Amino acid sequence: MLDGLIQKNNTKIVLLVLDGVGGLPVRDGKTELELAKTPNLDLLAKKSALGMHIPVDYGITPGSGPGHLGLFGYNPIKYQIGRGILEALGLGLEVKDTDIAIRGNYATVEYIEGKPIIKDRRAGRISTEENQKITSKLSQAIKEIEGVKVHFASGMEHRLAIVLRFPEELPEGSDRIKDTDPQKEGLEPIEPEGENEASERVASVVRKLLRNIQEILSDEPKANYVLLRGFSQKPKMESFESRFGLRACAIAVYPMYKGLASLVGMELVDFPGQSIQDEIMALKRVWEEYDFFFMHIKKTDSYGEDGKFEGKIKVIEEFDRHLPEILELKPHVLVITGDHSTPSVLKGHSWHPVPVLLHSPYVLGGTSERFTERECLKGELGIFPAEKLINFMLANSLRLAKFGA
Amino acid sequence: MLDGLIQKNNTKIVLLVLDGVGGLPVRDGKTELELAKTPNLDLLAKKSALGMHIPVDYGITPGSGPGHLGLFGYNPIKYQIGRGILEALGLGLEVKDTDIAIRGNYATVEYIEGKPIIKDRRAGRISTEENQKITSKLSQAIKEIEGVKVHFASGMEHRLAIVLRFPEELPEGSDRIKDTDPQKEGLEPIEPEGENEASERVASVVRKLLRNIQEILSDEPKANYVLLRGFSQKPKMESFESRFGLRACAIAVYPMYKGLASLVGMELVDFPGQSIQDEIMALKRVWEEYDFFFMHIKKTDSYGEDGKFEGKIKVIEEFDRHLPEILELKPHVLVITGDHSTPSVLKGHSWHPVPVLLHSPYVLGGTSERFTERECLKGELGIFPAEKLINFMLANSLRLAKFGA
Numbered sequence: 001m002l003d004g005l006i007q008k009n010n011t012k013i014v015l016l017v018l019d020g021v022g023g024l025p026v027r028d029g030k031t032e033l034e035l036a037k038t039p040n041l042d043l044l045a046k047k048s049a050l051g052m053h054i055p056v057d058y059g060i061t062p063g064s065g066p067g068h069l070g071l072f073g074y075n076p077i078k079y080q081i082g083r084g085i086l087e088a089l090g091l092g093l094e095v096k097d098t099d100i101a102i103r104g105n106y107a108t109v110e111y112i113e114g115k116p117i118i119k120d121r122r123a124g125r126i127s128t129e130e131n132q133k134i135t136s137k138l139s140q141a142i143k144e145i146e147g148v149k150v151h152f153a154s155g156m157e158h159r160l161a162i163v164l165r166f167p168e169e170l171p172e173g174s175d176r177i178k179d180t181d182p183q184k185e186g187l188e189p190i191e192p193e194g195e196n197e198a199s200e201r202v203a204s205v206v207r208k209l210l211r212n213i214q215e216i217l218s219d220e221p222k223a224n225y226v227l228l229r230g231f232s233q234k235p236k237m238e239s240f241e242s243r244f245g246l247r248a249c250a251i252a253v254y255p256m257y258k259g260l261a262s263l264v265g266m267e268l269v270d271f272p273g274q275s276i277q278d279e280i281m282a283l284k285r286v287w288e289e290y291d292f293f294f295m296h297i298k299k300t301d302s303y304g305e306d307g308k309f310e311g312k313i314k315v316i317e318e319f320d321r322h323l324p325e326i327l328e329l330k331p332h333v334l335v336i337t338g339d340h341s342t343p344s345v346l347k348g349h350s351w352h353p354v355p356v357l358l359h360s361p362y363v364l365g366g367t368s369e370r371f372t373e374r375e376c377l378k379g380e381l382g383i384f385p386a387e388k389l390i391n392f393m394l395a396n397s398l399r400l401a402k403f404g405a
Numbered sequence: 406m407l408d409g410l411i412q413k414n415n416t417k418i419v420l421l422v423l424d425g426v427g428g429l430p431v432r433d434g435k436t437e438l439e440l441a442k443t444p445n446l447d448l449l450a451k452k453s454a455l456g457m458h459i460p461v462d463y464g465i466t467p468g469s470g471p472g473h474l475g476l477f478g479y480n481p482i483k484y485q486i487g488r489g490i491l492e493a494l495g496l497g498l499e500v501k502d503t504d505i506a507i508r509g510n511y512a513t514v515e516y517i518e519g520k521p522i523i524k525d526r527r528a529g530r531i532s533t534e535e536n537q538k539i540t541s542k543l544s545q546a547i548k549e550i551e552g553v554k555v556h557f558a559s560g561m562e563h564r565l566a567i568v569l570r571f572p573e574e575l576p577e578g579s580d581r582i583k584d585t586d587p588q589k590e591g592l593e594p595i596e597p598e599g600e601n602e603a604s605e606r607v608a609s610v611v612r613k614l615l616r617n618i619q620e621i622l623s624d625e626p627k628a629n630y631v632l633l634r635g636f637s638q639k640p641k642m643e644s645f646e647s648r649f650g651l652r653a654c655a656i657a658v659y660p661m662y663k664g665l666a667s668l669v670g671m672e673l674v675d676f677p678g679q680s681i682q683d684e685i686m687a688l689k690r691v692w693e694e695y696d697f698f699f700m701h702i703k704k705t706d707s708y709g710e711d712g713k714f715e716g717k718i719k720v721i722e723e724f725d726r727h728l729p730e731i732l733e734l735k736p737h738v739l740v741i742t743g744d745h746s747t748p749s750v751l752k753g754h755s756w757h758p759v760p761v762l763l764h765s766p767y768v769l770g771g772t773s774e775r776f777t778e779r780e781c782l783k784g785e786l787g788i789f790p791a792e793k794l795i796n797f798m799l800a801n802s803l804r805l806a807k808f809g810a
Contacts, residue, residue: 029771056808057406058789059796063809076809077406086810346767349807351800353785373769373785383787 002391002400006245011332011397013246014283014293015389017071018319019064019257020301020342022354022373026309032344033355033372036313038320041336041357044327045371049363051381052353052373053389055340061351067339068260070386072240072294081263082175082232088161089259091153095234097169100202103230104160105181106131106223109189116214116225118185122158123223134223135160141216148205160226164205174198174233177206181227189227202231239265240292244390245399249289251282252296261294276318280325287329304342305349312344333396334359335389336371353383360396407796407805411650416737416802418651419688419698420794422476423724424469424662425706425747427759427778431714437705437749438760438777441718443725446741446762449732450776454768456786457758457778458794460745466756472744473665475791477645477699486668487580487637493566494664496558500639502574505607508635509565510586511536511628514594521619521630523590527563528628539628540565546621553610565631569610579603579638582611586632594632607636644670645697649795650804654694656687657701666699681723685730692734709747710754717749738801739764740794741776758788765801
C-alpha cells in the first residue's frame with residue numbers, strides 16, 4: 001500500500017512502547033491505567049488522537065515477537081519469527097540472514113549399548129551459574145564447524161540458544177529440521193535430518209555440532225547432552241529504513257526487544273543503566289541522528305505477568321513523570337502504546353486491544369479525557385490492526401504522498 | 406489463523422441468537438431494543454463487552470444461512486449454502502455430503518403434441534394441505550431411483566423440497582445443473598442436464614425422477630408437474646468440533662436453524678414445546694454434555710418481518726425475563742446477539758450491524774448502559790466481522806494459546 005508514497009523530510013517520530021500496557025479492571029472496576037495518577041498523560045490525551053490497536057487478530061494473544069512486528073509495520077502473520085530466533089535474541093545473540101537459530105536444553109543421557117538414552121530432559125534443572133560455566137566451555141571449544149561459525153548463549157537453568165552463521169545467505173526452508181527432543185525420557189534423542197536439500201546441509205552441520213558437544217560434555221555429571229528445538233531462520237524482510245524511509249534506532253534494555261528491532265534493521269543505542277530516566281538520556285543523546293525512535297519500557301509487562309497491579313500502576317506513574325522530558329524534544333509525532341495487553345488479572349499477555357495515543361499537530365483531539373482503555377475506545381483512531389500504526393505515524397509526519405490524483 | 410492455537414478446557418460457552426434482533430427507530434426515535442424494558446439485560450450490559458458485528462460485509466443484507474455461518478465462525482462468502490439446501494433444511498430434511506438438495510414448485514402443465522407446456526408455474530397456488538397430500542403420495546411411490554434414495558418434504562402452498570441421497574460422497578460440482586423452471590408460462594420445462602460428468606450423473610437421476618413424478622401426478626387437476634430450482638450440494642466444511650475443539654449442540658425450534666447447526670456438525674437437542682422457557686429447560690438438561698450451546702430464538706425476526714414492532718419488543722422483554730435462568734448456569738462465556746438485523750420498518754432482513762453482548766470474567770465493561778444498537782456502538786468490541794465472534798468466544802474461555810513467543 002505504501003509503495004511509492006513514502007517521502008522523506010526532517011520530522012522526528014517517537015514510538016514509545018509500554019510493554020503489555022493494556023489491562024482489565026483490578027480494583028473498584030478500574031484498570032491499571034485508570035488507577036494510575038498520570039497528570040501529564042491526561043493533558044496529552046485530551047489533545048491527541050486516541051484509539052486501540054489489535055496486535056494480530058481479534059481474540060488472538062500475541063507473543064512479544066508478533067506484538068512488536070505489528071507496531072513496526074510488518075504483518076505479524078506473514079512474518080513469523082521462529083522460536084529459535086526469539087530465544088537467541090532474548091539471550092542477546094544477533095541473528096542475520098545467514099543464520100540458523102536454535103533453542104537448546106541441557107539434558108542428561110545415559111549410554112546404553114553405545115546409544116544415548118535420555119534420563120533427564122532438563123539435566124536436573126542445573127543452576128543458571130552452572131549453565132553459564134558449561135556454555136562458556138562449549139563457546140571456547142567450538143567456534144566453527146566446516147566454515148560455519150557457532151555462537152552459544154546461556155539462558156536460565158537448563159536453557160541455551162545456539163546460532164549457526166553460514167558463510168552466505170541461506171535459501172528459504174533451510175530451517176526445516178525436526179526437533180531432536182523426543183519430549184520423553186527413556187528415548188534416544190532424534191537425529192537431526194533435513195526435510196529438503198537446503199535444510200539437510202544445515203542438519204549435517206548440526207549432527208557434527210552434536211558429536212562435538214557430546215565429546216566436550218562427556219565428563220559432566222548432569223549436563224552431558226544438548227537437545228535442540230525450534231530450528232529457525234530469519235524471515236526475509238525488507239528493512240525498516242528501505243520500507244518506510246526512516247533511519248531508525250531502538251532504545252531498549254532487554255535483549256529480546258533489541259533483537260526484534262535489529263531484525264528489521266533498526267540500530268541499537270548503547271547506554272548505561274536500565275531505568276526510564278536512562279532511556280530518556282539516551283534518547284536525547286541520539287536525537288539528531290535518527291528519524292524514528294523506538295523506545296521500549298519493559299516493567300509494565302513484568303508486573304502484569306506477575307499479577308502485581310500495584311507495581312504496574314507505579315511504572316505507569318513513573319513514566320508519566322518523565323513524559324515532559326520527551327515532549328521537550330518536540331517530536332513531530334509521538335505514539336504511546338503497548339505491544340499487547342498484559343492484564344494483571346490474567347497474569348500474562350492477552351488478546352485485548354491495546355490503547356494507542358498519537359500526538360501530532362494534525363489530530364482532532366478532544367474526544368477523550370485520559371490515556372486509558374475506556375477513553376481510548378472513544379478516540380478518533382478507532383480499533384485498528386497494529387500493522388497500520390506505521391501508516392498513521394508516517395501520515396502525521398507528512399511523510400506520505402497523495403495516493404492517486 | 407486459529408490453526409494450532411486451539412486448546413481444550415472445561416469452560417462452557419453459550420451463543421444466544423435472537424434472530425433479527427437489530428432494528429431502527431420505530432417510535433419516539435427509538436428502536437425496538439431501546440423501547441423494550443429489559444432490566445436484566447441492562448444490568449448485564451453494564452458489565453459486559455459490547456459491540457456490533459457485520460454479518461457478511463458493509464451494506465450486505467444476509468439471509469439466514471450466511472447470517473448463522475458467520476456466527477458459527479465460517480466465512481459466509483467462502484461457504485455458500487445453496488438454495489436447495491436451505492429449502493430442504495427449512496422443511497426439516499437432513500442434508501449430508503452425499504446429497505443433492507432441490508427446491509421444487511408444483512406446477513400445471515398441458516400436453517401439446519405430447520410435450521408438457523407450462524400453464525401455471527405455481528399450480529394455482531394450491532393449499533398447503535393439498536400440497537401435503539400430494540407430497541405424501543410422491544413419498545410413498547418414489548423411494549429410490551437407481552440406488553439413489555429420494556426424500557420429499559412439502560412446504561407452504563405450491564412449494565416442496567427434494568433430497569437425493571447418493572450411495573457415496575459426491576465430487577464437487579455435482580450440483581451444476583440449471584433450473585428446470587423457465588420462469589415463464591407457455592414454455593416447456595427445461596430438461597435437466599449436467600454441466601460436467603459428475604453433475605450429468607445427477608441429472609440423469611433427476612430426469613428419471615421427473616418422469617416418475619409426471620406419471621404419478623398425471624391425474625392431478627392442478628399439481629401435475631414439478632419444476633426444480635436451486636440444485637445444490639453441501640459445501641465441504643470442517644466440522645465445528647474439529648475446527649474449534651468444541652462439542653456443540655443446538656437448541657432451536659425451527660427446522661432451518663436446526664439444519665444450519667447440523668450442517669456444521671452440531672448435535673440437535675430434542676425437547677418438547679416451542680417457547681423460550683422450553684428452550685431454557687432443554688439447555689439446563691444437556692448442560693453437562695457439551696462445551697458450546699447455540700440457542701436460537703426465532704420470534705424477534707418473525708415480528709420484524711411482519712413490521713410488528715410491538716411484538717418484537719414483547720419477545721425481547723420475554724427473553725429478558727428468562728435471562729437470569731441462563732445466568733444461573735454460570736456459563737464462562739455468554740454471547741447475546743442476532744444473525745442479522747430485521748428492522749420492523751423494513752419488514753425484512755437488513756444490512757445493519759448487529760448488537761453483540763459478550764459476558765466473561767475478562768472484559769472491561771462499563772462502557773455502556775444497555776444492550777441496544779446505540780449503546781453497543783460505544784462498546785469495547787467495536788464493529789467487527791461476524792466470523793471473528795468465535796475468536797472472542799474462544800479467547801474469553803481461555804481456549805486459545807498464545808500466537809508466537
